[in-house]
Amino acid sequence: MTGRRIRGAAPLLFAVVMAMSSSPARAQVTSEPVSPFPDPRKFAHGLFGEAEAGTVVFVGSAAAAVGPGVAVGGRFGYEVFRWLALQVHAIGSTHTTKFADAPQAGQLLQLYQGIAELRLTVPIGRVGISVVGGVGLARLSTNVLGTAGFTDPDVKRSGVYSGGASVDYHSLSRHFSFGLVAAFAKYPSVHTSGAVNAGAYVRYTF
Amino acid sequence: MRTMTNTVSLGWLYATLVIAAGCDSPNTPTYFPAMGPLGLEAGQMGVAEATATFPIPFRAPSDTERKILADESARLKFTMPWLRQDKIGVSVQYTLRNLADKSGTARITVNGSSEFANYDVAAQRMAIAAMALPQQQQDEIVIPALIQPAPLRFEAGEVVSGVIREDDFAEAALDLDAIGRWMARPASVLINRSEVNPIGMEKVPQGLIVPALFRVYLTLTASVPMRIEFTVRVRDGKDQLLAGDAVEFKPTPQAIAYMRGT
Numbered sequence: 001m002t003g004r005r006i007r008g009a010a011p012l013l014f015a016v017v018m019a020m021s022s023s024p025a026r027a028q029v030t031s032e033p034v035s036p037f038p039d040p041r042k043f044a045h046g047l048f049g050e051a052e053a054g055t056v057v058f059v060g061s062a063a064a065a066v067g068p069g070v071a072v073g074g075r076f077g078y079e080v081f082r083w084l085a086l087q088v089h090a091i092g093s094t095h096t097t098k099f100a101d102a103p104q105a106g107q108l109l110q111l112y113q114g115i116a117e118l119r120l121t122v123p124i125g126r127v128g129i130s131v132v133g134g135v136g137l138a139r140l141s142t143n144v145l146g147t148a149g150f151t152d153p154d155v156k157r158s159g160v161y162s163g164g165a166s167v168d169y170h171s172l173s174r175h176f177s178f179g180l181v182a183a184f185a186k187y188p189s190v191h192t193s194g195a196v197n198a199g200a201y202v203r204y205t206f
Numbered sequence: 207m208r209t210m211t212n213t214v215s216l217g218w219l220y221a222t223l224v225i226a227a228g229c230d231s232p233n234t235p236t237y238f239p240a241m242g243p244l245g246l247e248a249g250q251m252g253v254a255e256a257t258a259t260f261p262i263p264f265r266a267p268s269d270t271e272r273k274i275l276a277d278e279s280a281r282l283k284f285t286m287p288w289l290r291q292d293k294i295g296v297s298v299q300y301t302l303r304n305l306a307d308k309s310g311t312a313r314i315t316v317n318g319s320s321e322f323a324n325y326d327v328a329a330q331r332m333a334i335a336a337m338a339l340p341q342q343q344q345d346e347i348v349i350p351a352l353i354q355p356a357p358l359r360f361e362a363g364e365v366v367s368g369v370i371r372e373d374d375f376a377e378a379a380l381d382l383d384a385i386g387r388w389m390a391r392p393a394s395v396l397i398n399r400s401e402v403n404p405i406g407m408e409k410v411p412q413g414l415i416v417p418a419l420f421r422v423y424l425t426l427t428a429s430v431p432m433r434i435e436f437t438v439r440v441r442d443g444k445d446q447l448l449a450g451d452a453v454e455f456k457p458t459p460q461a462i463a464y465m466r467g468t
Contacts (some may be wrong), residue, residue, distance in 0.1 A: 101365050103299035103437045104237065147239040147437055154236075 038126055044174045044205040045082055050075040052181065054199015056093035056111060059197065062150050062192035064100075066109065069093035071199060075117070079205070085119040089134065089162075097144055104148055110141035111195075113185070115162050128168040128177075136160045138187055150191050158189035168203070177203045236447055238262065239437040244306070252298060257425040260438055264289060264294070264420055284387075287321055287417030287442045288446075288455065294418040297443035298370040302426075303433045304360035310430030312358050315351035316370055317425070320379060320417035321457035323386025325352055327425070333463055350396040351425070352378035360432070372441075380416050384409075385462055392462070419453065429435035 012181045052075070058069045070093060077087025092112045097103045115136030121128045146153045164183025173179060182198040240258060267275065267288050278286040302312055318324045324414045327349050334347055353374050358366060380400055384390035384407055394406030440447065448454050 101301055101303070101367070103301045103367065103435050105299075105301075107237075107299070107369060107439075110234075141234040142237060144237045147237045 019166050038170065038172055039172070040125060041204070043170055043175055043177075045079045046206060047078055048076070048085075048203055048205040049085075050087075050201045050203045052091070052199045053170045054181075054197065056091070056095070056195050056197045058192055058195045060094075060193025062145070062178050062190065062196075065097060065148060065150065066145070067096045067098050069095035069111065071197060073113075073199075075201075077117075077119075082123050083121045084136060085121070087119060089113070089115040089117050089136070091115075093197075099148055102148065107142070107144050109144055111138060112141070113138045113160055113162075115160055115185075117162070119166075121168070126170040126200035128170070128179075130166045130168065131164070132166060132181070132183060133163040134160075136162070138185075143192065151189055155189050158187040161186045161188075162197075166201075175206070177205070179203065226364075233413070233441065235439045235441045238440065240436050240438075255363070255425060255427045257423055258436075260422045262420050262422065262438060263448035264439055264446050264455040265448045266455040282413070282415070284411055284414065285322070286415055288457075289321060289418040289420055290444070291376055291416040291418040293443035295372040295439075295443070296375045296419055296422070296448065297439045297452060298422070298424065298436050299367070299439060300424075300434055301348045301365060301367045302358070302360070303365045304363055304430065304436075306430035306431055307362045308430060309346035309359065309361050310428060310432065312360060312428040312432050313427060314358075314370070314434070315425045315427070316353035316374075316378065317351050317419040317423040318378065318382070319459045320382055320386070320419055321455075322417055322459055323382050324421075324459040324461045325382050325385070325387065326423060326461065327351060328423075329461060330463065350392060351398065352382055354396075360430075375419060376416075379419050380407075380410075382462075383416050385415070386460060420454035420457070 028138055052071075052073050054071050055068050056071045057063070058066045071091055072093075072161065073089065073091030075087045076084050078142045079085040090113070092110060095109045097107045097109055109178040113136060117132050117134030119130050119132045121130040126177045136159070138158045140151070140156045141152070141159075143154050143156055146155055146176060150159075162183050162185040164181060166179050166181035168177050168179035179201050181200075182196065183194055184194055186194040238260070240260065271288070275286045275288060298316065299370055300314065302314070304310060306310075315327075317327055319325065330349050334344055337344075353370060354362040355370070360366065381390070381392075381395040384395050385392050388407075388409040388411075390409065393400060398405055422438060424434075424436060426432065446455075
């Protein structure tokens with residue numbers, strides 16, 4: 001029994017002796033440690049979806065005839081690389097006409113757009129700065145613009161050429177990011193300069 | 207993760223359906239502008255009147271649709287209209303401008319035709335004139351319009367915009383059908399709103415499918431020179447507006463004749 005106690009105390013005794021014989025530690029901090037997160041390499045990429053809300057404002061001659069519209073929309077696409085994405089953009093906006101002293105004033109008009117887009121991004125940490133361009137189709141809900149000469153009579157459809165830019169900020173979640181986007185769209189069948197679409201979005205990358 | 211994926215997918219599906227529905231719903235009206243401003247100058251008596259006739263272009267029914275209409279007519283015991291008031295919403299947006307440098311009054315009245323009956327006040331006046339009544343008696347005859355809003359007073363140069371609404375056209379279509387097919391007295395039904403006072407509607411069958419107006423007569427009466435501009439707005443719930451190579455619907459409605467004591 002006595003011999004067993006001595007054998008049990010031996011490691012403790014060894015540790016005490018080693019501690020008393022060691023020299024003092026002198027660590028020196030020369031810079032802030034690198035934060036382990038967020039690590040942009042760990043952000044999800046691939047398939048993604050966006051929901052956006054904003055406004056569509058006609059510019060040019062139609063600006064005086066069609067009021068700014070509330071817009072909602074979304075994008076669905078695939079990030080081929082961190083800097084390149086292909087996406088489909090659907091957006092709808094609702095406007096009120098404001099023709100001066102004309103019977104067409106005060107009419108509701110919706111604009112629906114579907115655009116295939118290419119997005120190029122420069123990632124800077126959690127921030128991504130992008131340019132977006134695309135082509136697609138637009139549809140007007142009524143022919144009221146045609147009655148005032150902004151389209152040919154009874155034309156409700158037009159092509160769309162769109163280009164713009166966005167700023168994206170990634171959250172600490174690997175899936176969610178938020179951003180602002182603004183784009184200019186040209187409608188060849190609508191006799192005006194075009195329209196500006198601006199809004200905010202939330203993106204979920206799968 | 208699966209839950210989030212499903213939620214996002216359903217959201218996209220919902221958004222797509224909403225957009226697709228919005229593209230072709232009855233709430234996407236078609237506007238028909240007038241052929242030009244309906245100008246009006248004061249007449250010799252200080253009152254002038256001008257009328258524009260506006261046919262709304264609808265397509266004719268196909269053979270299949272004609273057979274369905276015939277079957278429905280046999281079942282309901284009355285002729286089913288091709289253009290149904292409950293499927294076609296008509297309204298008129300107008301802008302009225304006083305061109306004079308003095309105040310004046312203006313009145314807009316609307317008449318029209320369904321595929322069964324034509325209510326043309328000008329034609330009725332000609333019929334009255336053909337009766338060879340003394341001028342004083344002719345002047346005393348008042349022919350009410352299908353839609354007759356209150357007169358408007360205008361200051362010099364004033365511009366007013368307004369709408370003759372779909373429910374006004376719905377009431378006008380019911381009144382016209384009651385007069386044309388169900389022997390209602392015009393003076394009874396035209397001065398009463400049918401849902402408030404259905405006098406004159408006694409012979410109108412329950413469950414009647416009311417024919418819509420396919421032709422509109424818009425008349426402006428003014429005491430000083432005025433000009434009206436208007437558009438006819440049509441909500442087409444059954445895809446019946448004329449489009450493409452379709453054949454236009456051109457019915458020959460029976461003219462409502464003026465009758466003494468009506």
